[in-house]
Amino acid sequence: MLAKLLNNKDTMLVIVFSLVVLAAPLLLAPLGAGYPDLMQRFAIFGIFAIGFNILFGLTGYLSFGHAAFLGVGSYSAVWMFKLLSVNIVPAILLSVLISGLFALVIGYVSLKRSGIYFSILTLAFAQMSFNLAYSVLTPITNGETGLQLALDDPRVLDGASTEGVLPSPQLFGLEMNDTAQVPFLGMELQFNVGFYICALILIAAFFISLRIFRSSFGMMLRAVKSNQTRLNYTGINTKPYTLAAFVISGMYAGLAGGLMASMDPLAGAERMQWTASGEVVLMTIMGGAGSLLGPVLGAAIIKYFENIFSRINDNVIEAWFTFLPDWLGDILVTLISPFVGKGWHLSLGLIFMLVVIFLPGGLVEGAQRVSRWTVRSVKRLQHSEPGSSKSLEPGETH
Structure with missing residues (x-):
């Protein structure tokens, strides 16, 4: 049984990918990138790019507005921290759900067009979302200041803070900023709770992406990219497939936004700007659009350069x-x-x-x-x- 699993290329790919991700503190320390905040960004933006690749890499639909879902996921998570609990599980679930519903609405309208017209529509929706968050919906988003935790937040499940200190996001008692420092060969390896939670979710997101790529659904998306007109002439309605890909991609972006808020409980409108959407496009193209590992590699390189x-x-x-x-x-x-x-x-x-x-x-x-x-x-x-x-x-x- 073990030999059969090891002979399966996809299984080996997932195993190697998992080992590399989990060993990131050791692998990145010599490069000066082994500190928690940057490792968390590697994992979070890797998830963001994997989701974008499901849309762009498989269907060929280029969205210039995916940062809107990243921002929606962040706002949803922070509101969950304020109203319910600082446990990240409800926050992440709400981020994925709200982002998916938001993507369903935007995708339904945007996918009525293709090519550059689709791209411009997604860009327009993202810019409208940014302006709504920045100025119009200030009671919900807190405008340019950004949405953040406060001492008087209800937090129904946690109760009021009695210490006068803002609580930190946690997973059943494990705080995201808890870090163990281990000396190793003259280096200080940092094993951070928040990073490993992001890493495990990244591995799960990669595995789901792999299953989508290998499925009949993924094959249909490739056919859309190859020649959507010919598919339509054969009587196949491609709209449900492209819309499903758009929603899944938006949910990935919302998941990344929820994780960003979980690592640092703050949500701002700047996460919805067109520059953030352009960044994930660069990540995917640089790493290799349509490949499995490319988006993660591209995200790591760009974030390494940035930081x-x-x-x-x-x-x-x-x-x-x-x-x-x-x-x-x-x-x-x-x-x-x-x-x-x-x-x-x-x-x-x-x-x-x-x-x-x-x-x-x-x-x-x-x-x-x-x-x-x-x-x-x-x-x-x-x-x-x-x-x-x-x-x-x-x-x-x-």
């Missing part, structure tokens, strides 16, 4: 080249400094351009090319070794 490259300044760069002569070090600092720190977007933009031009399938395609090249090289070496079948003289046998 690590943006902190590199001239002093850090100078420390890299202290072993060089001063004049050469100054030249290198001058050349590199525009691409880090405040200029990290420039580096990210160049990488994105190179990926789009040379790797249309994203970084996953690049990894596949390297893998195929490695396999071919190994086979050539094996065949060229003395004693191999190709090196035998005519009439000789092993």
Whole structure:
């Protein structure tokens, strides 16, 4: 039974993915990214990108308004913290439910059009949602200040705070900011409760995405992407399939928004801006739209650049080249400094351009090319070794 499971490529993919995600504190510490807040962002935006990929990667429908569902999920979670309990389970469930209903309404209208018209409609809905949250619905969203916890919140299941301190989101007593620090090979590994909750949900989200990709439903979505007009001519109504994909994608975004609020109980309108929608598009395309691992990889790279490259300044760069002569070090600092720190977007933009031009399938395609090249090289070496079948003289046998 175990051998059968290990021979299944999808099973192996899920196992390897799970091990890598769970070992993130160890793998990311040498890269300077092993602290809880960034690891949580890796997992949360990985979920966001996986959901977006179900819509864009499978159906080809490009939404420029998916941040609206991220924001709705965040607001729903914070309201649950304020009214019911700071336990994250009800908050996440409400986030997914409300985002799914919101996506159903927006998708029903937007999917009446396709192509660029669909994209513009989703962008319009997202901008309307942003403006509603920012100014019109201030009793619900608290406007530009953002929605956050207060001491006088009812919290029916938890009761009033008697210590005069705002409670922290928790899962049955485990607070999201609880962190165990473990020394390891000169590094300080940080094992955070919030990250591991996000990591387990990321693994579950990845597994569900895998099942969708492999299902007949996923095959129908690929057919829509390939030639929706031909499907319509055969009498197949594609609207229910595309709407279902849109709703599922919106629920993933709402789940990510709920987790963001669970890690930091604050919801603001800025999460619904078009720039946030554009970011998830970049994540998916950079990693590889339509692939399983691509969106997660793209999300990790962009968040790494945003949080690590943006902190590199001239002093850090100078420390890299202290072993060089001063004049050469100054030249290198001058050349590199525009691409880090405040200029990290420039580096990210160049990488994105190179990926789009040379790797249309994203970084996953690049990894596949390297893998195929490695396999071919190994086979050539094996065949060229003395004693191999190709090196035998005519009439000789092993």
